[in-house]
Amino acid sequence: MKNMTPTIYKTLYAIIFLIFIPIMLWFWAKHTEDVINAPIIDATIVGYVMVILGFILMLWAMYYLKKYGKGLPMNAFPPLKFVTKGPYKLFRHPIYWGFGILMVGYFISSKSASGLWLVAPITILSMIALVMGYEVIDLRERFPSERIKTVLDLPEKSEQQAGIRARLTSLFWILALLFLSNYIIAVLVGDHPMIFVKRVVLPIQTENPYLPLLSLLFIVVIPFALKRKEQLRHWVIVSLIAISISAYSALLYPGLCAQYLALNDNIYYFVPVFMILLSVKSVVHQSKALGAFMTLIAIALIYIQLAFSRSAIIHLSSSFIVFLIAGYYDHIWNYLRRNTEKIANSWQEWVFGKVRVINHGFYVGFGSFIGIMLTGILVGDFYAWGILIFAVIVIIFSALWAQIIEGSEKLKRPYGYYGALVGILFASLAVWAMGYDVWIIIGVISVVMPWVQGIGRLRCLVNGCCHGSKVDNANIGIKYFHHRSRVCGISHLKGELLHPTPLYAIIWLFFVGFILLSLWIHDFLSSFIFGLYLILTGIGRFVEEAYRGEVQTPIIKGLRLYQWTAILSVVIGMAMTIVHIEAIKIPSDFGWETILSAVTGGLFTAFAMGVDFPYSNARFSRLV
Numbered sequence: 222m223k224n225m226t227p228t229i230y231k232t233l234y235a236i237i238f239l240i241f242i243p244i245m246l247w248f249w250a251k252h253t254e255d256v257i258n259a260p261i262i263d264a265t266i267v268g269y270v271m272v273i274l275g276f277i278l279m280l281w282a283m284y285y286l287k288k289y290g291k292g293l294p295m296n297a298f299p300p301l302k303f304v305t306k307g308p309y310k311l312f313r314h315p316i317y318w319g320f321g322i323l324m325v326g327y328f329i330s331s332k333s334a335s336g337l338w339l340v341a342p343i344t345i346l347s348m349i350a351l352v353m354g355y356e357v358i359d360l361r362e363r364f365p366s367e368r369i370k371t372v373l374d375l376p377e378k379s380e381q382q383a384g385i386r387a388r389l390t391s392l393f394w395i396l397a398l399l400f401l402s403n404y405i406i407a408v409l410v411g412d413h414p415m416i417f418v419k420r421v422v423l424p425i426q427t428e429n430p431y432l433p434l435l436s437l438l439f440i441v442v443i444p445f446a447l448k449r450k451e452q453l454r455h456w457v458i459v460s461l462i463a464i465s466i467s468a469y470s471a472l473l474y475p476g477l478c479a480q481y482l483a484l485n486d487n488i489y490y491f492v493p494v495f496m497i498l499l500s501v502k503s504v505v506h507q508s509k510a511l512g513a514f515m516t517l518i519a520i521a522l523i524y525i526q527l528a529f530s531r532s533a534i535i536h537l538s539s540s541f542i543v544f545l546i547a548g549y550y551d552h553i554w555n556y557l558r559r560n561t562e563k564i565a566n567s568w569q570e571w572v573f574g575k576v577r578v579i580n581h582g583f584y585v586g587f588g589s590f591i592g593i594m595l596t597g598i599l600v601g602d603f604y605a606w607g608i609l610i611f612a613v614i615v616i617i618f619s620a621l622w623a624q625i626i627e628g629s630e631k632l633k634r635p636y637g638y639y640g641a642l643v644g645i646l647f648a649s650l651a652v653w654a655m656g657y658d659v660w661i662i663i664g665v666i667s668v669v670m671p672w673v674q675g676i677g678r679l680r681c682l683v684n685g686c687c688h689g690s691k692v693d694n695a696n697i698g699i700k701y702f703h704h705r706s707r708v709c710g711i712s713h714l715k716g717e718l719l720h721p722t723p724l725y726a727i728i729w730l731f732f733v734g735f736i737l738l739s740l741w742i743h744d745f746l747s748s749f750i751f752g753l754y755l756i757l758t759g760i761g762r763f764v765e766e767a768y769r770g771e772v773q774t775p776i777i778k779g780l781r782l783y784q785w786t787a788i789l790s791v792v793i794g795m796a797m798t799i800v801h802i803e804a805i806k807i808p809s810d811f812g813w814e815t816i817l818s819a820v821t822g823g824l825f826t827a828f829a830m831g832v833d834f835p836y837s838n839a840r841f842s843r844l845v
Contacts, residue, residue: 227298234295245795246344250328250336252799256749257335260408264329271326278319282308296355297778303360303367311372314356317348338409339798343756347791350760354767354784375457376450383453388444391457395440398461402468403491410475433529436492436522443500446515447507456503463495463547469732470539473739478539494523494540499548555696561724562699565682568706575836579844581683582831588676590823592669597815599741600665600807605818607657611648611666612822616829618644620841642755642790660802664747667754671734674758678723678730680830684845688712689720690770697721705845712772720768729761748800755794763787 262268283294285307290300294316308315324344328336360369375394376387447453470478501519505512527533546553569580589612596608622640649659681687685706691714692698698718701708709715736757740750766774766783775782833844 231293231295231298234297235293238295246324246340247336249795249799250333250340253335253339253749254333256746256798257339259334259338260411261332261334262329262337262408263332265332268326268328268330271322272330273326275319275321275323275326278308278312278322279316280319282315282319285309296351296359299359299363303364305367305370309369309371313369313371313374314348314352317352321345321348343760346760350764354764355780358767359779376453378454379450381450382448383444383450387450387453388447391444391453392441394457395444395460398464399440399492399496402464406468406471406475406479409472410479432525433491436497436526439518439522440492440496440500443503446504446511449507452503452507456500459499459503459547459550460496462550463493463499463543466543466546467493467495467539470543473735477535491529492522492526493543494526494536495543495547497522497526498540498544502544502548557724557728558697558699558721561682561721564679565685565699565701565706565708566703568683568703570705572835575834577833577835579683579831579833581680582827582829584679584683585677585830586823586827588673589826590819591676592666592673593819593822594815595669595672596665597819598811599668600661601810602812602814603810604657604662604665605815607652607655607662608666609818609822610655611652611662613825614648614651615641615644616826618647620829658805660747661805661807664741664750667747667751668734668737668741670754671730671737671758675727675730675734678727681723685709685711686771687723687726688714688770689722689768692718692720692768694718699724707771707845710845712770714770719770722765722769725765725768726761729765730758733757733761744804744806746800746802746804748802749798752794752797752800755790755797757794759787759790759794762790 285304286292286294286300289306290302290304292298292300292302294300312318321341321344325337325341328341333340360367372386373390373393376383376391443456444453447456467478472479497519501512501515504515523537527536530536567580571578593605593608593612597605619637619641622637622643645663649663652662653659678687683706685701685703685708688701688708689698695718697720699721700716700718702715703709704715708719733754737750737754740753763784766781766787769781777785830844834842837843
C-alpha cells in the first residue's frame with residue numbers, strides 16, 4: 222500500500238501534462254478563434270512535419286531521461302541522475318523544445334489563427350517561465366557540480382580564441398531569430414500604412430531586389446572577423462536583444478516600428494540598420510583599423526537598406542534607438558541597478574504627534590494618481606468616480622489578504638497583490654450597483670495596472686518587502702542597509718547581495734503595459750484584455766517569486782505560495798479570454814472630474830500605504 226501513493230501521484234501527473242493540458246490548450250484556441258483576427262499560415266505539409274519532428278524529439282528526450290537519468294520527465298518526481306547525452310547534448314530542455322515545435326506545427330496544419338498567435342506564444346512563454354522560475358534553480362540545487370552544455374550554446378565568456386563551432390553557433394542564432402522576426406512581422410503586419418513616408422534614392426540606376434542581400438553577407442562575415450569567444454558572445458547577446466525589441470515594437474505599433482521591412486518579397490534576407498550598427502560596434506571594439514574599414518562598408522550598406530525601406534527616416538531613427546538600447550544594455554542595467562539600491566536605502570519618515578508619514582507612500586500615491594488619470598484619458602469623466610471606488614475597494618482587500626497571510630506583531634498593516642485580485646470581485650459588484658458598465662472599468666484598469674504596479678514597486682524597495690534572495694554576482698545584486706527595511710528587520714539580510722526582484726518586476730510590467738494598451742487601441746474586448754493581464758502578470762510573478770527571499774512566505778510542494786497563485790492567475794486569465802461580452806465604443810471626455818478623482822485616489826493610497834500610527838498596537842495601525 223505504501224508504494225501505491227507515489228504511483229497514483231505519478232499517474233495523475235502524467236494525465237495532467239500529457240492529456241489534460243493539451244486538451245485545455247486546444248479548447249482555449251478553439252474558443253478564442255473569433256477574437257484573434259490574424260492571418261493563418263497556409264503550409265499544411267510543413268505543419269505535419271513539425272508535429273512529427275516535435276513528437277520524435279519529445280519521445281527521444283523522455284527515453285534518455287528514463288534510461289540515463291533513472292527517472293521520469295516529471296518535476297515533482299525528477300530523475301536521479303544528470304543527463305547530458307542524446308537530445309540533451311543538442312538542446313537545453315529538449316522536451317519543451319519538442320512540445321513547442323509540435324504545438325506550432327499542429328496549429329499551422331489545423332489553420333488555427335488563435336492557436337498560432339495566442340495559445341502557442343503564451344504556452345512557450347509559460348514553459349520558459351517554468352524553466353527560469355523552477356527547473357534551473359532545482360537542477361542547480363540537486364546537481365551543484367554539473368553544468369548544462371549543449372552544441373547550440375552561446376560562446377563562453379572567455380578570452381580564448383573562438384573556434385569554428387562557436388562562430389557557426391553564433392551565426393545560427395543571429396540568422397534564425399532574424400529570419401523568424403522578419404517572417405512573423407511580414408505575416409502579421411503586412412503592408413501596414415506608413416505614418417510618415419520619406420524614402421531615399423540610390424545613386425545608381427538599378428532596381429535589383431537582391432541588393433539588400435549584401436547586408437546579409439556582411440552579417441555572415443562578422444563572426445569570422447571577431448577573434449575571442451567573449452566578443453562573439455557579446456555580439457550575439459546585443460543582436461538578440463535588438464531583434465527582440467524590434468519585433469516587439471513592430472507588432473504592437475507597426476505604423477512606427479515596422480517600416481524597416483523591404484518593399485518587395487526579400488524579407489528573409491533583409492537586415493535592419495541596427496544589426497549593421499551593432500556588428501560594426503563589435504568589430505571596432507576589437508580592432509580600430511578593421512573597424513574603420515568595416516564602417517565604410519557599413520555606410521554603403523545602410524544607404525542601400527534605407528533605399529529599400531518603406532520609410533527611410535523612421536527606419537534610421539528607430540534603428541538608432543534600438544542600437545542604443547541593445548548596444549549599451551549593460552550600462553542601462555547598471556544604471557537601473559545602482560539607482561534601485563539608492564531607492565532601497567532611502568527610507569525617510571516624519572512624525573507629527575501620534576502620526577507618522579513615510580516617504581514610500583509618495584510612490585504608490587503617485588502611481589494611483591497616474592493610473593486614474595490614464596483611465597480618464599481612455600474612458601472619460603463618466604467613469605472617474607466608479608474607477609476611484611473600484612481602486613479603493615481593491616486596496617482594502619489587498620490589506621485584508623496580506624493580514625491573513627503575513628500579518629503579525631511585526632507586520633501590522635502589510636499589503637498583498639493577490640488580495641487585490643480577490644477584491645476585484647467585490648469592487649465589480651459595487652460599481653455595478655452604482656450603474657457603471659463593469660467590463661469597461663475592468664478593461665481600462667487592466668491596461669493601466671502594470672504601470673501602476675511598476676511605480677508601486679518603488680515602495681517595495683523602500684519598505685523592503687518583495688525583496689530577493691541572496692546572489693553572488695555584484696553586477697546583479699543590490700544591498701539593503703536601512704534599519705527600517707524589512708530586509709534588515711525581519712529577514713536579517715542587512716548588507717547581503719540580493720536579487721533586485723522589484724526591479725525585475727518593474728521591467729516586466731513596463732513591457733506588459735504597452736501590450737495591453739495596444740490591445741485597447743485595437744478595440745479588443747475588455748474581458749480579453751483582463752484575461753491577458755492576468756496571464757502575463759502571472760507568468761512574470763512566477764519567475765520573480767522564485768528569486769525572492771522573504772522568510773514569511775510559505776513554501777508548498779516545492780513552490781512558494783505566490784507561485785501557486787501565479788499559476789492560478791494564468792488559468793483564470795485563460796478562462797477570461799474566452800468570455801464574450803458586447804463591444805462598446807467609449808468616447809473620451811476627459812475633464813476636471815477625472816483630475817479630482819485622480820487626486821483623491823492618490824491621496825487615499827498614499828495615506829493607506831505611507832501613513833501609520835507608530836505608538837499603537839492595534840491591527841492595521843503600523844506599517845513597520
